[in-house]
Amino acid sequence: MEQQQPRILVVDDDPTVAEVVSGYLDRAGYVVDRAGDGPDALARAAEHWPDLVVLDLMLPGMDGLEVCRRMRGQGPVPVIMLTARGDEDDRILGLEVGADDYVTKPFSPRELVLRVESVLRRVRPAQAPGPLRAAGLTVDPAARRAVKDGAELALTVREFDLLTFFLRHPGRVFGREDLMREVWGWDFGDLSTVTVHVRRLRGKVEDDPARPRLIQTVWGVGYRFEGV
Structure with missing residues (x-):
């Protein structure tokens, strides 16, 4: 059977x-x-x-943030946000609402295609390893499902990848540059992307996100997952 090509919705x-x-x-x-x-x-x-959705942040009437929220309310879908300005606040807003990546206008269309390929590659991994379990969490990379104490977690693509990476490397400290390279596949980029995703992930897996027990900050170095 011929494999169906991925469908991309471009909103601009x-x-x-x-x-x-x-x-x-x-x-x-x-x-x-x-x-x-x-x-x-x-x-x-x-x-x-x-x-996957390529979504402009600055849309007339209903902006990209609201579109992203409503789509996510209907089902999981990766989103790459297009921002017209280089302001950090715009990028953070997109990440906070659950965008998996962002590209600042003006941008190279070829770079955008590479970002699309990167996100889709992580949604559809070539290998299907068995479930990972630690500290009441179960992550199934093949099914792209994560469960905490029996309740399924609503994670974005990058949040899922980040949690999976942490579960695969318990007890090790990773800097933000390391996580950007290993989880995002980028050798360069805005490190606040990692910070925002760690904060969002803590909000979903920690009993008390203000006092994280699982994803701990190692000051001046990065983050460590304590899976015991």
């Missing part, structure tokens, strides 16, 4: 940007849907659920 109110991005993704072999605003994006996602 700038027709030129949407056309260029869609063209590059189409030539890379993806099935591409386009939407010019939030309601249109939600309607198209309901009709054909995407494997």
Whole structure:
């Protein structure tokens, strides 16, 4: 049976940007849907659920943050956020709402395609190792499911990858640069990305996120997962 190509939903109110991005993704072999605003994006996602969404933050009416929230309310989907400005606050907002990656305009369409490939590669791992268990947590990389004390966790793509990495390396300290390279696959980037995702992950796996017991900060070095 021929494997179906991943479906990408591109959401941008700038027709030129949407056309260029869609063209590059189409030539890379993806099935591409386009939407010019939030309601249109939600309607198209309901009709054909995407494997990944490229989502502009600054949309008219319903902004990208709200679109991301509503899509995530319908089901898990990786999101790459496009931000028109380089302000750190914009990037943090996107990550806080659950975006798995972000690209700042103006950007290289070829770089965006590489980011799409990177996120999809992590959603669909080539290997299917067995479940990982520690401290009341069970992570199944093959099924992309994580459970804490019998309750399933609602994790984004990067949160799931980060938790999986921690469970595979209990007791070891990793700097933010290490985590960005090992989890995100980036050799460079904004390290606040890692900080935000660790904070979000703590909010979902810790009994008291203000006093984390599992994902501990090693001051001046990075983070350590205590799985005992």
